Amino acid sequence: MRVISGAVAGLPEGYYGRVTHYRQRVFVEQLGWRLQVHDGCETDQFDRADTVYVMVEDDAGNIAGCARLLQTTQPYLLSEIFPQLLNGLAPPRDASVWELSRFAAMDFNARAATPLAQFSHSATALLMRSAVACAAERGAQRLITVSPVGIERLIRRLGLQAHRAGPPIIVDGQAIFACWIEVSGSA
Amino acid sequence: MNSRGHWASRGELASLAVSPDGYVRLTVAAFRAIRLAHLLSELDADANPPRSSASGACLASIRGYTEWSSQTRPALSLGWDWRIATGAGQVRYLRDGDVRSNVMLVDARRRDLGALATAVLLCVAIDILDWETAVDHFISNRYACNLSNLTVTENRSSL
Numbered sequence: 001m002r003v004i005s006g007a008v009a010g011l012p013e014g015y016y017g018r019v020t021h022y023r024q025r026v027f028v029e030q031l032g033w034r035l036q037v038h039d040g041c042e043t044d045q046f047d048r049a050d051t052v053y054v055m056v057e058d059d060a061g062n063i064a065g066c067a068r069l070l071q072t073t074q075p076y077l078l079s080e081i082f083p084q085l086l087n088g089l090a091p092p093r094d095a096s097v098w099e100l101s102r103f104a105a106m107d108f109n110a111r112a113a114t115p116l117a118q119f120s121h122s123a124t125a126l127l128m129r130s131a132v133a134c135a136a137e138r139g140a141q142r143l144i145t146v147s148p149v150g151i152e153r154l155i156r157r158l159g160l161q162a163h164r165a166g167p168p169i170i171v172d173g174q175a176i177f178a179c180w181i182e183v184s185g186s187a
Numbered sequence: 188m189n190s191r192g193h194w195a196s197r198g199e200l201a202s203l204a205v206s207p208d209g210y211v212r213l214t215v216a217a218f219r220a221i222r223l224a225h226l227l228s229e230l231d232a233d234a235n236p237p238r239s240s241a242s243g244a245c246l247a248s249i250r251g252y253t254e255w256s257s258q259t260r261p262a263l264s265l266g267w268d269w270r271i272a273t274g275a276g277q278v279r280y281l282r283d284g285d286v287r288s289n290v291m292l293v294d295a296r297r298r299d300l301g302a303l304a305t306a307v308l309l310c311v312a313i314d315i316l317d318w319e320t321a322v323d324h325f326i327s328n329r330y331a332c333n334l335s336n337l338t339v340t341e342n343r344s345s346l
Contacts, residue, residue, distance in 0.1 A: 086205075086209075087205050087209075087211075087261045087262055087264070087289065088204075088205050088260060088261045089205040089207070089209065089261075149252070149254065149266065150252075152266070152287050153252075153268070153287075156285075156287070161302070163209060163210065163287070163288065163289055163302070164209075164264055164266075164287060164288065164289045165209045165289060166205075166209075166261065166262055166264050166289055167226060167254065167256040167262050167264040168226070168227070168254055168264070168266075170227070175227055175229075175254065177264075180208065180209045
C-alpha cells in the first residue's frame, strides 16, 4: 500500500476525482449519508484549494481509504454544521488545531462491502497514522474529528491520546460525535 | 448518588464548564452526584458472518457498546464496550475495557488526576451503576426482530 496526500493542486492527476468518487461510494452508497453528489463524486463546501487529502492506495491501485484535513482558521465541518458536538465550547480557530473528517477505509474488493466495513481492513491504521503525520507536518498539535463513534475505539487501539468532546448525536441514523486527538508525540 | 456527596458538590455542579481542551473537570464527589442516563447501545456486528452458519442459528460472541450522558450543562459523556457472558444458565452483561469519556477528574485543589486515574475511577463508578438493565432493554427492543435467529460475531478490528 502507499499513501498519497496533499491539497488538490499537489495531488497526482486524477486523484481528486478518485477520492471524491470513493467518498461517494462509501458515505452515500454504503452508509446512506445524505450528501451532495455530482457526477458520481461527493463534495461539499469544505473541499477547497486549501483542503488536504490523505489517501491509501492498495497494491492494485485502488483507493482503499481516505481522510480530509482542514485547518480550523477557515470554516470547517464542525464549526459550520455540527458545533453542538463541542458541548458548549466555541469552535476552535487555531492554526495548531486541524479537523479530520470523511475518514473511511472501506475495502470494495472484499466479498461483502457493507456499512459495517467502514473501518474494516488493514488500511485503517495506516490511514489514521498518515493523517496524523500529515497534519503534524503542517503544524497541527491537535486534531478534532467529526466521525461515527466507532472511530474512538480505533484511535485508542492505535495508541493515540484522544478523548471525546461531548455526547454523540444521531444523524441519518448514525451516532456521530467529536473527538480530540493529540498530535504531539503521536505522529 | 448519595445525599452527602450531592450537598458537598452542589456548588461545583453549578459551575461545571468545558475546558479549552474539551474536558469537563470535576471532583469524584461531584461526578458521583450526577445522574447518568442511557443514550444508545449498539451491537458490534461482523460484515462477514461465519461460513458455518448454514445449519441454522449460530450464537457467537455478542459484543457491543453503550453511550451514556448527563443532563448537566455541559454534559458528561461516557461510553464503554460490553460483552455478554453466559454460564450456569445465566446471561450477564460485562463491561469490556475502559470507559471513554470527556471527563477529567480533579482533586480537591483542582489538579488533574490524569487520564489513567480518571479512567480507573470511572470504571469503578460504572461497575456500580445498573447499566446492564438499560442496555438489555434497549438492545432487546432494537434487535427484537432479529433475535430469533441471531448471528453476530465479534470483529474488534472493524471500528
